[in-house]
Amino acid sequence: MPVANDAPGVDIEGTDADAETGDLPINELFQSLQGEGRLAGVPSVFVRTSGCNLRCWFCDSYHTSWEPTHNWVTVDDVLAAIEEYDAGHVVLTGGEPLIHDASADLLERLADRGYHTTVETNGTVVPNAPIDLASVSPKLASSTPTAERDPDGDGEWADRHEERRLDLPTLAELVETYDTQLKFVVTGREDMAEIERLVERLRDAASTRVRDDDVLLMPEGQTRDQLEATRTEVADLALEYGYRYTPRLHVDLWNDAPGT
Numbered sequence: 001m002p003v004a005n006d007a008p009g010v011d012i013e014g015t016d017a018d019a020e021t022g023d024l025p026i027n028e029l030f031q032s033l034q035g036e037g038r039l040a041g042v043p044s045v046f047v048r049t050s051g052c053n054l055r056c057w058f059c060d061s062y063h064t065s066w067e068p069t070h071n072w073v074t075v076d077d078v079l080a081a082i083e084e085y086d087a088g089h090v091v092l093t094g095g096e097p098l099i100h101d102a103s104a105d106l107l108e109r110l111a112d113r114g115y116h117t118t119v120e121t122n123g124t125v126v127p128n129a130p131i132d133l134a135s136v137s138p139k140l141a142s143s144t145p146t147a148e149r150d151p152d153g154d155g156e157w158a159d160r161h162e163e164r165r166l167d168l169p170t171l172a173e174l175v176e177t178y179d180t181q182l183k184f185v186v187t188g189r190e191d192m193a194e195i196e197r198l199v200e201r202l203r204d205a206a207s208t209r210v211r212d213d214d215v216l217l218m219p220e221g222q223t224r225d226q227l228e229a230t231r232t233e234v235a236d237l238a239l240e241y242g243y244r245y246t247p248r249l250h251v252d253l254w255n256d257a258p259g260t
């Protein structure tokens with residue numbers, strides 16, 4: 001691979017084609033440097049599934065959420081494509097990779113082969129699978145696709161997004177089960193009260209410790225120009241609140257090019 005992006009857009013909501021076939025809807029598969037979080041800079045193979053249970057207005061992977069595009073690929077073929085690269089780290093992302101049952105199968109088989117796995121997830125689903133780093137990005141109120149912000153229509157997804165975006169018991173279970181980083185997309189100072197409240201509630205709900213070091217603030221921005229406008233403010237907020245800042249190294253290096 002890379003997997004061609006020429007499959008017709010299919011809205012995965014409400015279908016169980018993956019459960020029946022055990023295949024994964026693959027949007028792209030490529031090697032790059034991990035651009036975000038604790039492992040930023042580490043060469044990794046990225047497996048991007050298509051389909052999401054949320055619709056963030058700012059989603060930088062539009063063709064996995066608002067307009068899902070993919071080829072159905074067997075887990076065997078995904079593994080073979082990964083093995084073509086000389087990499088020890090695999091990042092499973094999307095879309096929301098954990099809405100697909102076959103993601104658990106892929107993660108099991110990657111663990112058997114000795115790969116380090118990171119899963120990029122919105123934190124609304126707990127898988128039954130081994131994960132080395134759960135990179136959980138809970139979605140804040142500022143992500144909701146209101147009519148004014150909807151990239152695709154008139155706010156049709158706003159209510160569903162709002163209902164689904166935060167699930168405290170699920171977040172607590174993820175934190176208890178996996179080595180977890182909480183990676184918040186920050187649009188500005190207005191997001192901080194919600195982050196503080198959520199971290200506090202999670203600390204009350206989870207039996208394992210959530211350290212300030214596990215909380216990462218990531219500036220919102222799909223392009224270099226957009227990041228330029230948010231990153232200094234977000235870095236200052238990280239300093240002020242004692243959380244970590246994470247860059248979006250891939251955007252700095254390659255802007256919004258696909259396959260990076």
Ligand SMILES: C[S@@+](CC[C@H](N)C(=O)[O-])C[C@H]1O[C@@H](n2cnc3c(N)ncnc32)[C@H](O)[C@@H]1O
Nearest residue numbers: 058059060061094095096120121122137220221
């Ligand atoms: C496309 S998402 C896929 C995984 C999962 N659905 C999630 O949201 O965590 C991958 C990462 O990109 C982040 N992201 C998406 N759009 C972004 C944007 N415009 N600016 C900054 N981060 C963004 C998400 O929060 C997540 O951490």
Ligand SMILES: Nc1nc2[nH]cc(C(=O)O)c2c(=O)[nH]1
Nearest residue numbers: 032033034035093120250260
């Ligand atoms: N280089 C690079 N690093 C990333 N880390 C998380 C990504 C994602 O889309 O989940 C991502 C991505 O798309 N590219």
Ligand code: SF4
Nearest residue numbers: 052055056059065095
């Ligand atoms: S949850 Fe992730 S993939 Fe889904 S719309 Fe939001 S950023 Fe995009």
Ligand SMILES: [Mg+2]
Nearest residue numbers: 060061093260
């Ligand atoms: Mg990305």
